Amino acid sequence: MSTMLVQGGTVVSSTGRTRADVLVDGEKIVALLAPGQATLGVDVAGSVDTVIDATGRYVIPGGIDAHTHMELPFGGTNASDTFETGTIAAAWGGTTSIIDFAVQRTGERVETGLAAWHDKAAGNCAVDYGFHQIVGGVDEYSLKAMATLADEGITSYKLFMAYPGVFYSDDAQILTAMQKAAELGLLTMMHAENGPAIDVLAQQLYDQGKTTPYFHGVARAWQLEEEATHRAIMLADLTEAPLYVVHVSAKQAVAQLAAARDRGKNVFGETCPQYLYLSLEEQLGALSSPGDGPDWGDFEGAKWVCSTPLRSRAEGHQAAMWQGLRTNDLQMVSTDHCPFCMKDQKELGKGDFRAIPNGIGSIEHRLDLMYQGVVTGEITLERWVELTSTTPARMFGLYGVKGVLQPGADADIVVYDPAGHTAIGVGAGRTHHMNMDHSAWEGFEIDGHVDVVISRGEVLVADGEFHGRVGHGRYLKRGLSQYLL
Numbered sequence: 486m487s488t489m490l491v492q493g494g495t496v497v498s499s500t501g502r503t504r505a506d507v508l509v510d511g512e513k514i515v516a517l518l519a520p521g522q523a524t525l526g527v528d529v530a531g532s533v534d535t536v537i538d539a540t541g542r543y544v545i546p547g548g549i550d551a552h553t554h555m556e557l558p559f560g561g562t563n564a565s566d567t568f569e570t571g572t573i574a575a576a577w578g579g580t581t582s583i584i585d586f587a588v589q590r591t592g593e594r595v596e597t598g599l600a601a602w603h604d605k606a607a608g609n610c611a612v613d614y615g616f617h618q619i620v621g622g623v624d625e626y627s628l629k630a631m632a633t634l635a636d637e638g639i640t641s642y643k644l645f646m647a648y649p650g651v652f653y654s655d656d657a658q659i660l661t662a663m664q665k666a667a668e669l670g671l672l673t674m675m676h677a678e679n680g681p682a683i684d685v686l687a688q689q690l691y692d693q694g695k696t697t698p699y700f701h702g703v704a705r706a707w708q709l710e711e712e713a714t715h716r717a718i719m720l721a722d723l724t725e726a727p728l729y730v731v732h733v734s735a736k737q738a739v740a741q742l743a744a745a746r747d748r749g750k751n752v753f754g755e756t757c758p759q760y761l762y763l764s765l766e767e768q769l770g771a772l773s774s775p776g777d778g779p780d781w782g783d784f785e786g787a788k789w790v791c792s793t794p795l796r797s798r799a800e801g802h803q804a805a806m807w808q809g810l811r812t813n814d815l816q817m818v819s820t821d822h823c824p825f826c827m828k829d830q831k832e833l834g835k836g837d838f839r840a841i842p843n844g845i846g847s848i849e850h851r852l853d854l855m856y857q858g859v860v861t862g863e864i865t866l867e868r869w870v871e872l873t874s875t876t877p878a879r880m881f882g883l884y885g886v887k888g889v890l891q892p893g894a895d896a897d898i899v900v901y902d903p904a905g906h907t908a909i910g911v912g913a914g915r916t917h918h919m920n921m922d923h924s925a926w927e928g929f930e931i932d933g934h935v936d937v938v939i940s941r942g943e944v945l946v947a948d949g950e951f952h953g954r955v956g957h958g959r960y961l962k963r964g965l966s967q968y969l970l
């Protein structure tokens with residue numbers, strides 16, 4: 486067992502900041518010490534195996550990305566990051582735990598889907614990992630299997646009101662699953678978009694020759710996110726099931742969440758960096774070469790096809806997401822990391838936006854993108870830590886071990902340099918480790934830098950180099966959400 490001192494930095498938590506040195510023994514934090522050379526007469530820095538200099542920098546708990554899709558089979562292809570490539574990229578960006586979605590599709594058994602996910606991940610991760618369970622076919626077997634999930638360390642599951650024929654559940658299935666979840670204390674995660682209505686609009690647009698990626702955003706109208714969010718809230722209310730709405734992008738959906746929370750309901754919402762920074766006009770309507778072109782762009786916009794979709798900046802959705810994060814109407818920021826290359830993957834939808842695999846890759850950039858919100862005054866430093874680490878730990882049954890720097894917690898530590906700089910993108914001198922042939926974040930500049938990343942006492946990233954190893958990452962058996970009574 487080796488010892489380590491992270492020395493000279495400012496430790497930032499969800500509730501405050503203080504100058505302190507973090508003492509690590511093996512995999513665990515054992516003390517936060519007043520800064521200085523000697524503690525009770527002992528030269529701590531001189532006694533440990535490794536000293537990490539954090540002078541002038543922030544020392545924060547490792548990031549927890551609670552929404553990722555490694556190797557997800559979707560849209561006729563598989564998400565391009567494996568657990569290996571995706572968790573290495575996560576480490577580069579200061580994320581030391583992920584929660585990925587194990588998949589059960591209609592007609593399959595939950596147990597089979599879950600076993601397949603364990604096979605994909607085991608021994609292949611550079612950071613710690615847990616699972617949620619996608620229940621893509623609510624039937625007598627999956628309802629039975631839900632009862633065994635908590636024992637497996639899976640205390641949350643996802644239903645889809647979108648994607649008919651793939652993962653979709655109708656209202657009767659949702660109601661039944663929520664009743665079961667309420668009985669078991671599981672957290673219901675909801676993809677809240679009215680899928681059948683979207684499919685009609687998408688077909689109509691296609692028939693009118695409106696086939697470019699921009700129309701993915703038009704078909705997935707905000708009204709259909711608001712309506713589904715409201716419906717999910719009411720079904721949760723009726724069944725007394727706690728509800729967590731994933732990848733919220735419409736300001737009207739935030740209003741639904743806020744209203745339910747104001748009524749005292751156990752309802753939570755997550756947004757993602759893409760809904761804070763990117764838009765229908767600028768990204769889904771992008772042109773492959775600069776110059777004049779139609780407002781609805783060309784196939785370039787495929788890089789940003791995801792669901793829920795990027796929304797209109799003119800309508801103010803991005804500003805509303807930041808506001809929701811400040812007011813706690815939205816509690817968390819995850820990436821919904823679901824990367825696809827342009828070549829051979831997004832290209833499947835050339836000439837038909839409906840066939841573009843849905844997803845954006847961001848796992849590497851979440852901490853940086855959210856830190857930029859601190860720089861621009863959208864959120865505080867403490868809220869940054871809360872949104873990216875502490876609340877995810879509390880929400881998904883990891884708190885105490887993860888999400889906080891305190892004695893007894895895993896030594897998952899990020900040293901973040903507010904005087905550093907990060908240039909995001911695949912171009913020379915820029916940062917990109919995800920297994921993608923493009924970056925959805927090309928050209929983004931961050932006024933900060935992830936300097937050192939430590940996972941359970943092992944240095945994963947330092948001095949601009951990856952020192953981690955595949956197989957270091959362990960399966961996280963999660964407890965119940967701390968936000969449930």
Ligand code: URP
Binds near residue numbers: 732791821
């Ligand atoms: O576009 C997305 N979000 N792809 C991943 C699947 C999902 O709905 O989360």
Ligand code: ZN
Binds near residue numbers: 676793
């Ligand atoms: Zn979804």
Ligand code: ZN
Binds near residue numbers: 823
């Ligand atoms: Zn997702």
